[in-house]
Amino acid sequence: MMRAKDRLIIVAAGCSLPAVFLLGLEFASRNGWVNPTFLPAPSAIFATFAQIILTGAFFAPLVHTLTLLFVGYSIGCIAAISLGVLMGYSRAIYNLFEPLTELIRPIPKPALLPALILFLGLGAPMEITIVALGSFFPVLINTVQGVRAVDPVMIDTARTFGHKSPAVWRRILLPASAPYVLAGMRISLGLALLLVVTSEMLSGNGGLGDAILSAQRSFLVKESYAWLIVLALVGLVLTAIFNWTEKRVAFWQAPQAQ
């Protein structure tokens, strides 16, 4: 166990690096070492950021992005878990779907955007679809592995007490594979955020991705960076929520590994 004092030193050292970085940018920008039009001083960016927050301007784009993210991510994860459980459980179903999923999985998802725009236009349906598609595959692969890794002893335990198939699924297969599913959902969350921003930039009708790109196109460079900070915070908060949830859903994993 690390002593509190040692931990404090490490945390302080870790925090000092971003501070040094920001200070460096501030100097570079003020002294004209970089073009201040392209890279305004962090202090100026933070002032703009504060304005966005205080005027409530952040609200609409944030809600737009989070809604698309939530809907697309949920659809992707639920579909992937459903199919993944079936594919993990049954060889036949796995063999049926594996060629199809292996065909689509390796395609970098942004490459599908032009086709999706043709079919779905530039609105929310296209954005939600691409987020769902991106979220789908990591969760699918992990769920298949997770279900396969369930120890037969666990399933036989349920059977010997006379639990029928639905109960075995709900009470054994799902919780036992949950840590794997969550590992996949963690990867998907990052991908979902990436895709929602990319598709918003392409659509240009709202959201944080649109805000970043529109500001840059209007030469509102400070605003563009300020929106980037909002996006970074969104990522930070989402990761924190995810960690919190994971610790509670798969609470038996960490202590068991010790």
Next chain:
Amino acid sequence: MSVTALHQVSPAPQGARLSIDKIGKVFTGPSGGSVKAIDGVTLNVEPGEFLAIVGPSGCGKSTLLQVIAGLMSPSSGAVRLGAQDVTGEPAHMVYLFQQYGKSLLPWMSVAENVMFSFRHRIVMTRSAARARCDEYLAMVGLLDFADHYPWQLSGGMQQRVAIARALAAEPKVLLMDEPFSSVDALTRLDLHALILDLWTAKRFTAVLVTHDVDEAIFLADRVAVLTHRPASISEVIDTNLPRPRLSIETRESPNFLALRHRLLAHLLARPGGAAHDAR
């Protein structure tokens, strides 16, 4: 029932005779080859009897027990409990696994694990279920750990939870697959005494598969010796040791030692036995 009740007069044996009738099991490999694991095993276990099945490792004794439990279907022959054929998982038989670490579900507390064995079968209030759970946890001395998780307990404690869970289902037949082989030697002696206490109190039929000759003699009324793979019965021996059996005294009695000698000689003499493996 409280812990002290274990030492009161035991009830009459419950349940029906377990008949294992010419069981055979052949495994077919993916390449089409087949392996005969069990070859015509016939055994009758009377209600309330404690039967041990010993055999060299890899002889197919676990397979035999899984067939008896209905977890695996036999290639030939049949298992009957009373007049009923065993197909699927019979309601009155419970299988106790060697790997308590995998059999106890880590996302359920000790109490939830125990209730997992009976709650779905019986319509009962939460408090009634908890009372039954507590009764069995008290019998194995783990009432204070009801709200712990299995991974917070030692190996011996985990196997006691598994035993409490198996018995909380109130089976007529308890099938035990080397349940004491993954705990340390002292804990094992402790669990032997515990299982005999519980068996005396509840009078279920017990079938124990083990490779430990001492364990088989100490616990059982009869010991069935299996041959090397494919498993068949080579001998069934009555232990005829008085009950209650005492952890130290019984194991030092001349009769115990004579049985031990006979069984070990029998197991080691055969080609393909343990002595053969050691070469």
